[in-house]
Amino acid sequence: MSFFKPTFRHPEAPKNSLGLTSRAYEGGISTLCAGCGHDSISAAIIQAVWGLNIEPHRVAKMSGIGCSSKSPNYFLNKAHGFNSVHGRMPSVTTGANVANRELLYIGVSGDGDTASIGMGQFAHVIRRNLNMSYIVENNGCYGLTKGQDSATADEGSKSKKGTINPFEAIDLVALALELGATFVARSFSGDKQQLVPLxxxxMSHKGFALIDVISPCVTFNNHAGSTKSYDYTREHVQAGAVVDFVPHAQEITLDQIKGSTQQVELHNGDSVRLSKLDDDYDPTNRQHAIQVLHEHKANDKLLTGLIYLEPESENFHEMLNVPDTPLNKLEQSVLCPGASILDEINEGLR
Structure with missing residues (x-):
């Protein structure tokens, strides 16, 4: 059950270039546990879409099953939405994307929904480089079913019941890099300054974009011994590349940040400015990104920020030569050109 927020807002609330306040991007009142990191992610999504000046009805928010997959109800209530079967969000998103490529697709999943039952679909949506933002709300446990360890729970971490996890964790960031993802990032739900520009x-990347967000479960996985708690994450996080997102045609400004800075152009004319805390780190080098990721893991550190970006890549629609016009807008004469055209196609295959 969801409860809706009161309609009153401050009359001088800031507006984006569409004349909309952040109120137009909100959803229902969250029924998640107070302090859940997922709610912070929802707030960051609201701020990001509002800041990009995207009309809410131009967004499709997709999800599977789990606490994370409830959260799309708490942002963008005027957007399209589909809550799919457990682990099947990528295939449903693929079908919707084929039918209407003009929408912005935001997929929200969890560590169970992605790293367990949805692992196969996760791998193939990366391989296809589907145009979507895939957000994993990662808390290392099944919060909807009493806190069992998920596949991303770190080896040696302690559950709320006191049992130690004996299994090696699946690192979704490392997996995405190995599978060829063209945009890979990790963040922390408590770091809105980093998460919003990511x-x-x-959302502006042309292709598949993964953001693995450590999002502590305050009910089942926020205790001493957990490696997905607020305290542990804050103590072990280390930013690899600080991001400043610059929309197209907007004056480029950047506060003075330690380290060197490079600008990477995206397909749509927008750009990402990266302040590298380590001069040797190059987020456009896949092999180096994998190496740095493993080095941080070996030193018990959590690498966050933009870990890898491939500015030039062939996305799903380009691979399949899909027409620019969305399939759901093609006229009958184009979809069914007649028997003579079919005969020509068949003849060419002989």
Missing amino acids: LKAA
Whole structure:
């Protein structure tokens, strides 16, 4: 059950270039546990889409099953939405994307929905480089079913019941890099300053964009011994590349940040400015990104920020030579050109 927020807002609330306040991008009142990291992610998504000046009805928010997959109800209530079967969000998103490529697709999943039952679909949506932002709300447990360890729970971490996890964790960021993802990032739900520009960059990327967000479960996985708790994450996080997203045609400004800075152009004319904390780190080098990721893991550190970006890549629609006009807008004469055209196609295959 969801409850809707009161309609009153401050009359001088800031507006984007569409004349909309953030109120137009909100959803229902969250029924998740108070303090859940997922709610912080929803707030960041609201701020990112509002800041990109995207009309809410131009967004399709997709999800599977789990606490994370409830959260799309708490943002963009005027957007399209589909809550799919457990682990099947990528295939449903693929079908919707084929039918209407003009929408912005935001997929929200969890560590169980992605790293367990949905692992196969996760791998193939990366391989296809589907145009979507894939957000994993990663808390290392099944919060909807009493806190069992998920596939992303770190080896040696302790559950709320006191049992130690004996299994090696699946690192979704490392997996995405190995599978060829063209945009890979990790963040923390408690770091809105980092998460919002990452979301903006992911939503503007032409292809598959993964953001793995550590999002502590305050009910089942926020205790001493958990490696997905607020305290542990804050103590072990280390930013690899600080992101400043610059929309197209907007004056480029950047506060003075330590380290060197490079600008990477995206397909749509927008750009991402990266302040590298380590001069040797190059987020456009896949092999180096994998190496740095493993080095941080070996030193018990959590690498966050934009970990890898491939500015030039062939996305799903280009691979299949899909027409620019969305399939749901093609006229009958184009979809069914007649028997003579079919005969020509068949003859060419002989």
